[in-house]
Amino acid sequence: MAATMKDVAKLAGTSTATVSKVLNGSYAISEPTADRVRQAMEELNYHPNAAARNFAKQSTRCVVFLAELGENTGFSNPHMFEIVRGLEHALSEKAYSLIIKNIDAAGACAYIEQTMGTKAADGFVIHASVISEELDELIYKESIPHLVIGMPHFTNHFCWIDIDNRLAGEMAARYLFQRGYQALAFVAGEDKDEISRHRLEGVLSVLQQHDVILPHAYLRNGVSECDSGYQMTKEILKADRRPDAMICANNYIAYGCVLALRDSGLVIPHDVGVITFDDYPFSQILSPRLTVIGIDVYDVGVQAGKQMIQKIRKPNLYIQSYITMPTLIERESTI
16 A cells, blocks of 8 residues: 555654755745655555646746747857756755747747646746846736846846846956956947946946046957857057957957957967856967956856745745856966
């Protein structure tokens, strides 16, 4: 005869309510008690009927991650999958499953509306690249449990978490000044690239503190590709006075920057220092290895998962905050 919840409670020395809370991933149960319950379940070979339990609670214990995952996303945005890995880890620890949905901003509203209408998910983690004002209105009006990864660039009601990219820019510029660099250039992404823009804002704030102006010739915008980074660096090197350090908005731009400096006969870091952001995919394999302001994107996913569970349990919880502080990783590309 199959074991019951009462059998588990008796063996673990707890109440059936405690067993139920452990099954539902409640934070209210101490870890030693939860361990006893899990051990009892294993000894009795107890397997709860998850579908029936979730139906009774009107819960699927499922969260959907929405993002635009185009061709070669694994190469062009490797951080996406580290975020997903951290998100899945945090959700699975509380017995939630994760569905990944490839979608663009135009389709996000209809998908979320349909999914909530059929009660196919308890909530949504949404990458900022697929949000819109229409989606903001839908989520606010229907009180849909959600969390956006990335700060929205328009006035909104979203709950969101983000990395403090402005602080990252401040850290990069401050470090270079401390190392004795004076003439800093910034090789940026596109004008619409919010991450690059916030990092530049951080750099400019430190320059202002040091009464240093960033010459127009020392700032270039382009796409986040190696070829663009190469071309932008070549343009900066045409300035009347060569900068003594290059701040690159991301790894792809940094790769092109390093090649351009090398092709121009300049030695890193003796002629020009180079610093970039994030530690993947090229910082550790270029020669010299690049100094970076690193971000633990796996932890971003973990924090998103934890916050999402809190949102499901407390629908009125409002979250708009920065998480996961940047860290300096010093390597051979700066003196």
